Amino acid sequence: MIELTNVSYSYTDIPALNNISLNISKGESVTLMGPNGSGKSTLLKLVNGIITPDSGSYRFGGEEITKKKLHDNRFSKLFHQKIGFVFQNSQTQLFCPEVYDEIAFGPRQMGFIESEVEKRVKDCLNLLNIEALKNRQPYHLSEGEKRKVAIACVLSLNPEVLVLDEPLNGLDPRTQRWLVEFLINFNKGGKTLITSTHNLEFLQEISDRGILFDEDHCIAADMEMDKILEDIDLLKRVNLVDEYYHKHVGSKHSHFHLHNY
């Protein structure tokens, strides 16, 4: 569904992606991992058509995504309907006066009649458990609530691919757990899921496959999530864990955890 071939991108002389090649199939759940500044967010922007590669090619559903095609109004709108993006800072996605209007923004543009719009908004509010926020102003919500509203806005477009940039950042543990459960079930429903994070805690639950970026903006590993998380030397090399990070072996439950002392 998503094919990147030898893609490179740089911000005014500063490289962000270096010769990236990867394929993501329909229904897969993939997590991009890597230290800060390794190019995860840039890759997500590229996948969503916000930027286009300096070199290499990007194909979505078999069709090459180029700057010229994204300037085609109809193509661009259809492409953006198929792939939904939840930004790292959810506040930047919210610009309507009320949460209801925010979620209805997409369906209204798609030309649905108002009763259908209302149904979609209601379903999204229920799904994300934010019915109580329906008439609230988005800029007065907490971080977790804003993230939920941003996800609801994207879901109301019914995209085939959901892309989330650092979805667990800044959320309290309960909301993190809720979001993880939601993403797992969303993926089970047949939708493609692409997330980026440097938080290793929930990775095994969210994704089966991990793509690890190093500090040279290249892909250091692309394999099953379990294998990546077991390769501590690799994780250390890309600055994702320190020497205190380890796994209990032989106990009934095994988990990674962080030492506070």
Next chain:
Amino acid sequence: MTEKDIPEWLLKNENYVPQLDRDTFVNKSITSLLSVLSHIRRQSGHKTDLFGINAAFSVIFTILFVVLLSVSRGLVFVITANVYLLFMLCFLKSEDIVVILKTSFGVAIFTFIILLPTALYGNFYSIAMITPKVFASVTAVNILSRSTRWNSITGALKTFFIPDIFILVLDITIMYITMLGEFSLDMLYALRLRSVGKNKSKHTSLAGIAGTMFIKSKEMAEDTYAAMECRGFTGEYRIYRKFKFSFADALYIIANVLIILCFIYFGRYLRK
């Protein structure tokens, strides 16, 4: 939440054909914001200022240069100044040269057109003098802007006995232009990504972005003030800058003194 809770429509693929809509305003806003932000980023990315010249000298001589050009009545001096600036321009990056020359020629052509009616009354002197003067002044200021970092320029203001608190406010302003610019750029990206059909009330969406930006800037201003107070800010601020003098500074001063001598010499020559 379980898989069963997901509504039926969300499990099906959307059979959607978008309607045509005009997004020119959003696209143009994104382009212009990107150009401002990339200019600021490029400047911050400079490891040193041009040739490592002390920014205080660059600012002083650029201001002096513009003043001398304005008061000069000799065409020879104006041409010498232009030649000197074009020589300086050769040391910049090709992309900077293109941007500077585009701006300078644009402004000079505009000046020429504005002054064209004076030529109809036989006053060719104004066109011959003012157009190259404008070209040189714009080029000089642009060379300073493109080759010297913002913080060096604001720091150099201390040389002119401008209060430290004013310099601090300028520094913070530039920082917030970047931060709010990046925030508004993300909002415009979000609007573009979510505009998947015909938006009948574009003005409402844009007003929403403007409103959120206003709230964001207010929150950031309050946070900054609170953070400054927590760090012991009592209304007074002192900027410490080390004064450096290098061989490049000496060469730069000599070149500019020669320009000043040219101004005096050609001025006297003309009076004779």
